[in-house]
Amino acid sequence: MANVGDVYNLGGHERLTVTRLDPELLEVRAEWDPTETPQQPLAHRHPSQDEHFVIEEGELQAVVDGAEIVLRAGDTLDVPAGTVHAMWSTAPGVTRAVWQVRPALRTAEMWTEVTALSADAGRMPTPDEGQALLAKYAPEFELVL
Numbered sequence: 001m002a003n004v005g006d007v008y009n010l011g012g013h014e015r016l017t018v019t020r021l022d023p024e025l026l027e028v029r030a031e032w033d034p035t036e037t038p039q040q041p042l043a044h045r046h047p048s049q050d051e052h053f054v055i056e057e058g059e060l061q062a063v064v065d066g067a068e069i070v071l072r073a074g075d076t077l078d079v080p081a082g083t084v085h086a087m088w089s090t091a092p093g094v095t096r097a098v099w100q101v102r103p104a105l106r107t108a109e110m111w112t113e114v115t116a117l118s119a120d121a122g123r124m125p126t127p128d129e130g131q132a133l134l135a136k137y138a139p140e141f142e143l144v145l
Contacts, residue, residue, distance in 0.1 A: 034091060
């Protein structure tokens with residue numbers, strides 16, 4: 001079960017700390033660390049969830065429905081449910097943002113599994129593990145290839 005204060009490490013470069021969690025809202029403080037190998041995430045969408053980002057420090061590059069956007073401190077971004085997107089840090093220092101997901105659904109539980117797999121194996125999930133996660137969390141997350 002996910003709780004306020006839980007920390008997730010996704011891909012070795014993205015750290016998320018839960019600041020609010022109820023059925024309607026998952027809010028995290030997100031940090032992208034430039035000291036790790038930069039990774040552009042695969043394009044994806046959230047079929048049933050809206051996302052809202054407020055950039056506090058640094059810079060994020062995003063591709064939203066094919067349009068490239070650079071977000072800096074003070075900028076906000078809304079990503080409606082079903083919208084194809086990807087975002088990653090382009091700043092020389094740590095980038096920080098508040099990230100909201102509405103409704104929360106099982107997103108924090110998905111992050112718990114990804115973080116546990118990464119910690120246990122020292123890597124991101126294998127293709128087979130990834131397929132199992134994608135099937136389990138299809139209402140929350142879909143890759144777009």
